Amino acid sequence: MTSRKKEIGEVGGAEYGVDSRYSSKKDRLDDGKALMEARLQRMKNLSADQIVKAKLLQLKLKMDEYIKEPVYHTHSAFTEFLTSYIDAIYSRRNSFAKDIDVTPVLLSQILNNHREPNEEFLLRLMIHAEKTYEHVCQFHKRTWHQVYFQEKICDVITSQDKWRPEVEKHVKISKLAKV
Known part of the structure; x- marks a missing residue:
């Protein structure tokens, strides 16, 4: 060279x-x-509002990238994105919990991976994000669901060695199903 x-x-x-x-x-x-x-x-010289918008735009781009090409990690991408989202907008996480009408305990359990978010939580998060991103950039309403379920798919695929042997015992192929 x-x-x-x-x-x-x-x-x-x-x-x-x-x-x-x-x-x-x-x-x-x-x-x-x-x-x-x-x-x-x-x-x-950036205002606090401009900084929040920049953080939200950066988070959206990271989420879009994750949806396109998921990274198989042992940690939760959904909770990482959720934590970044909340921390970009709020100085206290309890304020976010109040805004989407969930208890701070439930929010803490979700953020610390002690509890899975239920459908109602995801729907409230979806609406909150739509309203928050309204003045930042286009944010598709399905993004939070896609991130959450993409992570679930990745978890199932990467943990096959744990669950597959036991589940396979219960699966049989009948003569009619064989092609």
Whole structure:
């Protein structure tokens, strides 16, 4: 690999979002620092409302990405998204629980994966999100359901080694079903 190609391939300035094709490392670092300072200055000038909108938009994009290509994790994507959603809008989670008319205990149990959200909770969350995202961006009403059920599908698929041997004992194929 030539020195120029090697220099282009370096990641040195990537954390600053700067093109890494500089003639010297000092130039790259100087531009990276200047860019970061400009970004920080711009972020300081954002209103609280603009920050909330940015967080909500970022969350929507993450949820859309998860729905398209789910990531198989042992942790709950639904509760991670729900926690991010609540924390972006509210300073206290109890306020969210009050707004969707559930007890803080129920909300805590759902967020800590001690209880599954029921259909009523999902419907209230769907309506709350629709109203919240109204002034941010287009948010499809089925998104929360898709995230929740996508996670359930992933859980079933990844845990087959646990449940499949016992369930297979109860499944037989009759002669008529064989093709």
